[in-house]
Amino acid sequence: RIPMFRPLIQSWKRLPTPVAAHSMRSTSNGGNCSLKLANKVAVVTGSTNGIGFSIARRLAQDGAHVVISSRKQQNVDRAVATLKKEGLGVSGTVCHVGKAEDRERLVATALEHCGGVDFLVCVAGVNPLVGGTLKSSEQIWDKILGVNVKAPALLLSRLLPHMENRGQGSVVLVSSVAAYVPVPRLGVYNVSKTALLGLTKTLAVELAPKSIRVNCIVPGYINTDFSQSHKHTKPNSHSMYPPLLFPYRVGQPEDCAGLVAFLCSPEASYITGESIAVAGWSPHL
Numbered sequence: 001r002i003p004m005f006r007p008l009i010q011s012w013k014r015l016p017t018p019v020a021a022h023s024m025r026s027t028s029n030g031g032n033c034s035l036k037l038a039n040k041v042a043v044v045t046g047s048t049n050g051i052g053f054s055i056a057r058r059l060a061q062d063g064a065h066v067v068i069s070s071r072k073q074q075n076v077d078r079a080v081a082t083l084k085k086e087g088l089g090v091s092g093t094v095c096h097v098g099k100a101e102d103r104e105r106l107v108a109t110a111l112e113h114c115g116g117v118d119f120l121v122c123v124a125g126v127n128p129l130v131g132g133t134l135k136s137s138e139q140i141w142d143k144i145l146g147v148n149v150k151a152p153a154l155l156l157s158r159l160l161p162h163m164e165n166r167g168q169g170s171v172v173l174v175s176s177v178a179a180y181v182p183v184p185r186l187g188v189y190n191v192s193k194t195a196l197l198g199l200t201k202t203l204a205v206e207l208a209p210k211s212i213r214v215n216c217i218v219p220g221y222i223n224t225d226f227s228q229s230h231k232h233t234k235p236n237s238h239s240m241y242p243p244l245l246f247p248y249r250v251g252q253p254e255d256c257a258g259l260v261a262f263l264c265s266p267e268a269s270y271i272t273g274e275s276i277a278v279a280g281w282s283p284h285l
């Protein structure tokens with residue numbers, strides 16, 4: 001065997017073995033014990049609106065206790081109240097993922113309410129500038145790469161010991177089809193979303209020995225406030241959206257949620273390092 005691949009092969013050998021799909025223990029949210037994510041705890045960033053909210057709702061519907069978070073307290077309160085009214089097990093705290101003290105608070109909240117974490121879903125992402133890559137200031141580079149790429153890794157590094165304690169875990173990052181085909185004038189954002197594909201692969205290899213899987217969803221054009229605010233990049237608005245990225249319909253946040261629930265479930269126990277498009281159709285790298 002080639003020595004440079006030895007660590008990789010050793011990591012793969014230690015991937016989690018399949019576990020029973022249904023737990024018979026009681027759920028953290030007092031729900032149905034036969035749900036496939038019963039007794040699990042999920043931390044979801046950027047989860048008070050759009051794709052993140054939909055993912056939080058779906059993981060909770062599947063039995064997990066979900067820790068909701070985003071930058072604004074009123075958004076956290078609203079999301080938590082909405083999901084609690086639906087009978088789901090959720091708690092919440094403010095967390096701007098680019099701020100170290102907020103990440104610490106998110107970790108502390110998850111431990112305080114739930115005693116551990118099984119899943120981390122990093123949805124929060126920003127694009128403060130519509131413009132060319134080389135016209136972006138250093139501040140813009142720092143902001144986009146800080147929130148979109150660095151923050152998921154830094155948050156995971158803080159949660160990792162608590163995920164390891166649970167025996168196995170699942171991390172899901174959120175990229176974009178802009179990683180495959182750059183959307184003109186979303187320069188640095190495109191780069192940040194491509195970087196997440198690399199982060200997924202690297203973390204998957206590094207964390208396999210700890211039985212933690214790392215995958216990435218790659219949404220196409222999804223109907224949310226974020227995509228509305230980038231209307232000029234919308235498919236069919238004859239402009240800048242590359243023809244390759246024309247989906248057969250506009251996606252809904254729920255289209256992403258089912259895939260994340262699957263990637264967290266025991267059915268996905270032999271899937272790691274994958275980036276999966278939720279885009280109707282998409283070219284891959």
Ligand SMILES: NC(=O)c1ccc[n+]([C@@H]2O[C@H](COP(=O)([O-])OP(=O)(O)OC[C@H]3O[C@@H](n4cnc5c(N)ncnc54)[C@H](OP(=O)(O)O)[C@@H]3O)[C@@H](O)[C@H]2O)c1
Nearest residue numbers: 046048049050051070071072096097124125176222224226
């Ligand atoms: N919509 C699309 O077409 C599309 C396509 C591909 C990829 N994506 C990716 O999907 C993710 C979610 O997008 P979306 O369309 O669902 O957006 P959205 O509807 O605007 O929701 C964004 C959510 O993230 C929170 N948020 C924003 N900045 C944050 C930060 N720095 N720290 C923590 N939370 C933050 C927002 O709440 P607060 O305002 O309270 O912070 C809100 O809950 C992003 O990573 C985006 O790049 C979206």
